[in-house]
Amino acid sequence: MFALVDCNNFFVSCECVFRPDLTGKPVVVLSNNDGCVVSRSNEAKKMGIPMGAPAFKYEPLFKQHHVSVFSSNFALYGDMSHRVMSILETLSPEIEIYSIDEAFLDLTEFHNLHEYGKRIHAQILKWTGIPISIGIAKAANKIAKKFLTETKSVYVLDDERKQDKALHWLKVEDVWGIGRTHAELLRKKNISTAYQFTQLPDAWIKANMSITGVRLKHDLLGMTVLSLEKISDKKSITTSRSFEKLFTDLDSISECVNTFAVSCAEKLRMDNLVCGTVAVFIRTNHFRQDLPQYSKQIVLPLPFQTNSSVELATFATQALQQIFVKGYHYKKAGVTVMNLVKESHIQPTLFENSNPKHRSLMETIDRINGIYGKHSIRLASQGVHKVWKVKQERISPCYSTKLSDVITVNV
Incomplete structure (x- = not known):
């Protein structure tokens, strides 16, 4: 017998754990760049706020009914x-x-399933404050x-x-x-x-x-034929973001795509992987029907396997240049690395391979960024002064992942 455990209104529940004054009140959490509603409290649902509601359209309703609105705090949600x-x-x-x-949980070995389900529910609620359904x-x-x-x-x-x-x-x-x-x-x-x-x-x-x-x-019909799947190796890694504003020039988008490529490279190195293919996409804002629309993706097989930030940023830029078209207002871009294999399984090619000097360079950069903070050392192609990040005007503190944001209890 299998059980599906689902955290109720998860993003909202994470916010309410550290803001108990919001319990029983209308609360919503917005997507990247504060675009649309991706999580709602039961009170917000009863008000008729739909999933995916554009925030700018519902802003008057939020103010009228005193709805608490949060930007997505993925560091907090991931930790919870x-x-x-x-x-x-x-x-x-x-x-x-x-x-x-x-x-999904395998409860085949258990007998009183309802009582055991109640135990699971109570323990999760007591230890984390997150309400779940089983x-x-x-x-x-x-x-x-x-x-x-x-x-x-x-x-x-x-x-x-x-x-x-x-x-x-x-x-x-x-x-x-x-x-x-x-x-x-x-x-x-x-x-x-x-x-x-x-x-x-x-x-x-x-x-x-x-x-x-x-x-x-x-x-x-009660005939169990689907078993739990074992964790499989990653097939791809993607980094994508919506821009805080619309961009029309290649240089600005190139800086963004370079940053995404570097992020993919960092994730590859964390898992001791290399990639053999990179894909890049760009698209306009489909909500802006007053502007011409364009969306394009290109898949670029690499001449060699790599996890070097320098090399992946170069390949991603080459891919972007092939699909970028002037005259459009771009809202989002992304980079995906595919054909992943373990770094220990790299197959050298006859004529061209990843620069061996990059390995020690990447190790040094990762170590320094780990000590002094992400983006402490960056590629010049990422932009000297810009740090690409999403719009988060209403983000809550990182209560459980940042020491300076830990709550203070007065007794």
Whole structure:
């Protein structure tokens, strides 16, 4: 039996842990550059603030109803997520961390699942202050989150009657594993609930949703066929950001792309990896319909494998120059490194290879930046005075990750 553990309104919950005065009040957290709403308290949801709401459009409502608005504080959220997942790892023999606020637990060896779920819920809440919902068996988590008072955030589908009732209640688009595309396909076939989905022939599901869809159907019916996945090697690393303002010149965007390439290189070195391919994309702001739109990505195979910031920044610049077009107002760019292998498995080429001197240089730069702070030593191509960062006008303190921001308790 598997359990899905989901942190409720996670980003908002992280803010409320250190601001208990916000509990029971409307709170929202915004995306990068304070663009749109990505997390809402239950009170904000009841006010009709939708997920993805553009912040500038809802600013009057925020002020009218005294909604507390925060910029994304990913350092805080990442640390709180690590704390939650570390506790869960002690409570289950096997765990698959699915996202920053979700994890699957293997509870096959346990008997009184409802009581054990309550124990997990209580321990996470007591040790971190983060409220969670626990659904044991497919579809149960949605019920645990929807009916918090009745379920006390823990729900187990442990008999056929409960299972049948849940499948009739659950909308097909809310089934974990059914994405937007498949949900639209099923809707066209007049399939609106999870129960109707389970009544479809395996042959049709396999033809339209692959064998994974068939496994999902069987899992909904209580026949466990999907096991927890082992952590696999990284396939790619991406660094991307929206700009604080629109840029039209190549030099400004080039500085940004160079910074993203350096960030990817640093992540590669942290994991002792090298890459063989780099991809760069740029795009305009699709919300600005008054401006011409443009979006382009290029994938550039590298002549050799590398994790050198200097070399990756050079290749990323070359890629950017091939897709940059004058006359557009650019809002976002990103760099992805792919074809990753362990540094110890580098295969030298006959004619061209990474500069061997860069290895000791990168080690020195990483060590100095680790001591004196990120960006203490930077490439000139990143810009001498600029440090590319997202707009965060309403960011909270880094309560748990920065010593100067640790809360003070007066007794």
